[in-house]
Amino acid sequence: MYSIGYNAGLISDGDVLSLAQGLILKGGNLYDSANGARHRLSRSARYVIVPLIQPISWQDMRKVLQQKFLPTESIRRVFNFLDGIGGLVIKRSWTGLVADQYYRINVKLHLVSINKPAIRYSGDIRGGIRAITAGMNSLVGLMILSAFFGYGANISLATVLLIPPVFYLCLLLSTLCHEMVHLYMVNNSRKWGLYIPVFLRRGARIGVLHRGMDEVAELSSAFLGPIVGVAMASCFICLSLIDQLWFSWLIAVSVAIFHLISWLPNFSDGQIIWQAIKERVYATASKNKINY
Amino acid sequence: MAVRPGQVPLKTIRRGDMDGSLIMVDPMQRYETKEAAVIVAALAWVIIVGSTGIAAIIICGWKGAKSIELDWKNAKATFKCR
Numbered sequence: 001m002y003s004i005g006y007n008a009g010l011i012s013d014g015d016v017l018s019l020a021q022g023l024i025l026k027g028g029n030l031y032d033s034a035n036g037a038r039h040r041l042s043r044s045a046r047y048v049i050v051p052l053i054q055p056i057s058w059q060d061m062r063k064v065l066q067q068k069f070l071p072t073e074s075i076r077r078v079f080n081f082l083d084g085i086g087g088l089v090i091k092r093s094w095t096g097l098v099a100d101q102y103y104r105i106n107v108k109l110h111l112v113s114i115n116k117p118a119i120r121y122s123g124d125i126r127g128g129i130r131a132i133t134a135g136m137n138s139l140v141g142l143m144i145l146s147a148f149f150g151y152g153a154n155i156s157l158a159t160v161l162l163i164p165p166v167f168y169l170c171l172l173l174s175t176l177c178h179e180m181v182h183l184y185m186v187n188n189s190r191k192w193g194l195y196i197p198v199f200l201r202r203g204a205r206i207g208v209l210h211r212g213m214d215e216v217a218e219l220s221s222a223f224l225g226p227i228v229g230v231a232m233a234s235c236f237i238c239l240s241l242i243d244q245l246w247f248s249w250l251i252a253v254s255v256a257i258f259h260l261i262s263w264l265p266n267f268s269d270g271q272i273i274w275q276a277i278k279e280r281v282y283a284t285a286s287k288n289k290i291n292y
Numbered sequence: 293m294a295v296r297p298g299q300v301p302l303k304t305i306r307r308g309d310m311d312g313s314l315i316m317v318d319p320m321q322r323y324e325t326k327e328a329a330v331i332v333a334a335l336a337w338v339i340i341v342g343s344t345g346i347a348a349i350i351i352c353g354w355k356g357a358k359s360i361e362l363d364w365k366n367a368k369a370t371f372k373c374r
Contacts, residue, residue, distance in 0.1 A: 032318075036321060040316035204332050262329045267328075
């Protein structure tokens with residue numbers, strides 16, 4: 001087992017590595033078709049990235065890197081960079097997966113913050129569903145467990161069994177609508193050349209990676225995404241008319257609130273909105289000062 | 293090659309993050325994604341609901357609680373057992 005980077009975690013010989021879709025190595029540059037970025041690579045960095053053009057097992061990759069006499073620190077920094085841009089795909093074997101999970105838990109037990117690796121998905125409805133369902137993986141187990149323990153809070157067994165699927169469906173559909181609005185706005189405001197936006201997921205955090213948009217489109221997207229998510233979640237209130245699904249309104253309201261949390265300054269939708277408000281307030285204050 | 297405590301996790305690549313000698317990151321493009329907080333918030337909510345349920349079972353036994361009153365002001369929870 002080897003540590004190949006901070007967030008990328010541990011890797012075993014059977015694991016297969018490759019560059020993520022949309023990343024093109026041309027000359028001494030790594031081009032990103034999602035946002036049009038052009039990263040300049042040194043010779044050492046190219047030695048690490050070239051083998052990744054085709055899927056390669058870590059066993060073979062290690063042999064290639066050993067032939068180039070690259071320092072371990074440089075290799076790790078390249079992998080860290082690739083993880084930072086969501087450019088590394090690792091298909092882990094079962095043993096690799098278990099070892100990596102053990103490593104992550106162990107690191108967290110030592111109170112060290114570590115992120116999940118970034119993963120790209122195609123920028124379409126299929127990619128959106130894949131990203132969201134994968135992001136909800138950690139939620140599913142907890143959801144079933146908490147519904148099971150919900151029995152302790154005087155909830156009937158039938159309700160306990162129905163809560164997880166309704167909650168899952170409400171969260172999946174509303175998040176999909178939320179993200180598809182962002183994607184739609186990006187595709188409609190594309191000004192320069194052909195860039196293909198992608199979904200980027202890091203654990204439970206999902207976002208759209210795209211080329212910069214103009215200010216109005218950016219602001220509209222940040223406003224409309226959560227609103228459409230709230231509207232979709234609100235549709236689930238209708239289910240509470242069915243006797244056994246009375247709790248649907250509670251789920252719908254909770255999920256609607258979760259969407260509105262995106263407007264907090266900690267998240268990108270909120271950052272865009274708060275930045276625009278700050279600029280407007282500053283501009284008005286400056287104007288008033290001049291008038292005064 | 294263990295990760296040393298205190299190392300800062302690499303969340304997003306920004307200008308100046310990488311050493312120029314190895315990789316020069318395109319300073320014109322951002323890698324901060326348009327991100328939805330929904331699943332993260334849902335995760336936190338499920339953990340809160342689940343832990344309340346667990347607390348009810350621990351305090352009241354397998355029969356569980358009849359009602360749970362949460363007094364946020366005084367940080368106090370009252371479990372009425374079945």
